[in-house]
Amino acid sequence: MNNVIETILQHRSVRRFEDKPLDREQIEMIVKSAQASSTSSFIQAYSIIGVSDKQKKQRLAELAGNQSYVAENGHFFVFCADLYRHKMIGDLENADLSDSLESTEKFMVALIDTALAAQNAAIAAESMGLGICYIGGIRNDLEAVKKVLKTPEYVVPLFGLAVGYPDQETDLKPRLPLEHVYMENEYEQDQNVLEQQLKEYNKTTSDYYLERTGGKRADTWTGQMAMMLGRKSRMYMKEFVEDQHLNKK
Template identity: 65%
Template sequence: MNETIETILNHRSIRHFKNEPLTNEQIRTIISSAQAASTSSYIQAYTIIGVKDPAKKKRLAELAGPQSYVEENGHFFVFCADLYRHEKIGEWENADVIPSLESTEKFMVAVIDASLAAQNASIAAESMGLGICYIGGIRNDLESVSELLGLPDRVVPLFGMAVGIPESHSDVKPRLPMETVYHEDSYNVDEASIKEGLDRYDETISAYYHARTAGKRSDRWTAQMAKMLSGKKRMYMKEFVEKKGFNNR
C-alpha cells in the first residue's frame, strides 16, 4: 500500500480546526490539484469560490446549520457547477449554445466535474496533513448563498469544503461492505443478499457509535436512512436549478 492509498483510506470528516489560516501556497496547491481532475470533454464546468471574509464565513455558517466549523477553519471553499463561462463563449464565438447548456446532460456534466475536482482537492489537502469536511448545508438556502457570493445565472453552488489543521481526529467511520456497493457484470438484485450485507453493516455501525459515545448511541445505519429519507428536505432544488438556467431540457 502506498502513501496515496493510505491517505484515501484514512479519511474522516474534521469538524474542529486550529485557528490558523492556510497559506497562499497551500491554497494554490489544493486548487491546482482540483483542476488536475478528469473533466468531461475538457469542458471544466465548475468554479471554486474561496471565502476569506469573516463576515461572509459567519453568514455561510448560519445558513448551513448553523455549523461553527464553516466559520472556524483554515479556509472555506465553495464548489459550484458553472456554465456561465460557456454561455459567454457562445456569445463571443457566435454559436447557439443555449439548448446544450440547458440540457440535463450538461447539468450532470457540471455537477460531476465539480465533484471530481472537489475530491482531488480533498485528497491533496489531507496529503498535506490538513483535515477537511464537506458541507452540504449550504444547499439549505441557495438563493442567499448565491446572493452572498455574487453568483450569476448558470452557476449553482453545490457544497462547501472546510479545510484546516485538525484540532482533533475522530475515528474513521466504517463504510458499507464492499459486496454491497461493488457488483460484477450486472446489478445484484437478490434481496436476501442485500439484506444480509446491510444487517452486518448495522452491527458494525452500532458497535462504532457505542464505542465512540461510551454507550450513549447505538444507531443502526438502515434506521438512520429510513428516518432521514422519510422527511422532505430542500424540496425547492428543482425550481432553483431551473431558475439558474440548468436542467431545462
C-alpha cells in the same frame, strides 16, 4: 500500500480546526490539484470560490445551519457547478448554445466535474496533513448564498469544503461492506443477499456508535437512513436550478 492510498483510506471528517489560516501556496496547490481532475470532454464545468472574508464566512455558517466550522477553519472553499463561462463562449463564438447548456445532460456533466474536482482537492489537502469537511448545508438557502457569493446565472453553489489544521482526533467511520458496493458484471439479483449484507452492516455501525458514545447510542445505518430520507429536505431545488437556466430540457 502506497502513501496516496493510505491517505484516501484514512479519510475522516474534521469539524474543529486550529485558528491558523492556510497560506497562499497551500490554497493554490489545493486548487491546482482540483483542476488536475478528469473533466468530461474538457468542458471544465465548475468554479471554486475561496471565502476568506470573516463576515461572509459567518453568514455562510448561519445559512448552513449554524455550523461553526464553516466560519472557523483555515480556509473555506465553495465548489460550484458552472456553465456561465460556456454561455459566454456562445456569445464570443456567435453560437446559440442554450439548448445544450440547459439540458439535463450538461447539468449532470457540471455536477460530475465539480464533484471530481472537489475530491481531488480533498485528497490533496489531507495529503498535506490538513483536515477537511464537506458542507452540504449551504444548499439550505441557495438564494441567500448567491447573494453572499454574487454568483451569476448558470451557476449553482453545490457544497463547501472546510479545510484547516485539525484540532481534534476523529474516529474512522465504517463504510458499507465492499461486496455490497462492488459487483461483478451485473447488479446483484438476489434481494436476500442484499438484505443480509445490510443487516451485517447494521451490526457494524451499531457497535461503532456504542463504542464511540460509551453505550449511549446504538444507531443502525438503515435506521438512520430511513429517518433522514423520511424528512423532506430542500424541496425548492428543482425550481432554483431551473431559474439558473440549468436542467430544463
